[in-house]
Amino acid sequence: MTKEELIAKLKTIVQPYIQNEEAFNNLSENTDFINDLKINSANLVDVILDVEDEFDIRIENDDMERMVSVKAAMDIVNEKLAEK
Amino acid sequence: MIGNDIVDLKQAALDSPDSYPDGKRHLRFLEKVFTVKEQDLIIASEDKHQTVWLLWSMKEAAYKVNVQQFGKRFFNPKRLECELVSNEKGMVKIDIETYFTSSKITEDYVYTVATLKEESSFKTHCFKAKKLNYKLQSEVLKQQFLKSVAKNKNYNLKTLKIKKSEVGVPKVYRDLKRLPINFSLTHCGRFSGFVYL
Structure with a gap:
């Protein structure tokens, strides 16, 4: 999967939970889920469950701890896919 | 330092269907957010949905204090361990820190205030506001809070302003000077709340 494909998949996953349309439209690796997209923290749990389902991976709590941005989510997905 | 968190129970049911006992991914939701001990509390409670959000708001409120203390954000709800003393009083442990x-x-709604000391006196208010978009609701809340501060401390409301620090912790300024007021703001769905020391 290319970087662009991965970003596109993550973008589809977070879409239902975002509260800042402008930041969503400009989503990049550097976008922060909470500060930029204004995703509420309860919905961050949904994002994590959706990422697990989409990529068929399991995200442990230690990984979840740093999953606050698009970049971090990409790193975690790539690590988990490589372990498969 | 002080933190608060409000959960609109109707909004939470809409936004997080997995928080409901009949949600498709309910067990996975519980497992991601709550320790085994907390899950037992939820299962044993009469209103499970309410208990889920009571514990959640305790964690959020305590987390807000922790971020002010250490300036480091993280997302790991299980690292915050709740204990209930009664329905209204509790403690949250984050590593070696304890919050009341x-x-x-x-x-x-469920509304929680977290403090560093067991007996802190604070001013808090929560209110129902028309559901607005994110930015407007946040503006209304800030204005309500600043109004309360202006009234309490005898300041001119027009001189007060809120600015966020680098880690996203808001601070209150009077003209260009930062005021030593510890506070926390929260909103969810139809409800908003502020608290300050």
Whole structure:
């Protein structure tokens, strides 16, 4: 999967939970889920469950701890896919 | 330092269907957010949905204090361990730190304030506001809070302003000078709340 494909998949996953349309439209690796997209923290749990389902991976709590941005989510997905 | 968190129970049911006992991914939701001990508390409670959000708001409120203390954000709800002393009083442990919580539970919302000391006196207010978009609701809440501060400390409301620090912790300024007021703001769905020391 290319970087662009991965970003596109993550973008589809977070879409239902975002509260800042402008930041969503400009989503990049550097976008922060909470500060930029204004995703509420309860919905961050949904994002994590959706990422697990989409990529068929399991995200442990230690990984979840740093999953606050698009970049971090990409790193975690790539690590988990490589372990498969 | 002080933190607060409000959960609109109706909004939470809409936004997080997995928080409901009949949600498709309910067990996975519980497992991601709550320790085994907390899950037992939820299962044993009469209103499971309410208990889920009571514990959640305790964690959020305590987390807000922790971020002010250490300036480091993280997302790991299980690292925050709740203990209930009663329905309204509780404690949250984050690593070696302990925070004291007091909550208000109604049919419509759960509201929690977390402090570093067991007996802190603070000013808090929560209110229902028309549901607006994110930015407007946040503006209304800030204005309500600043109004309360202006009244309490005898300041001119027009001189007060809120700015966020680098880690996203808001601070209050009077003209260009930062005021030593510890506070926390929260909103969810139809409800908003502020608290300050």
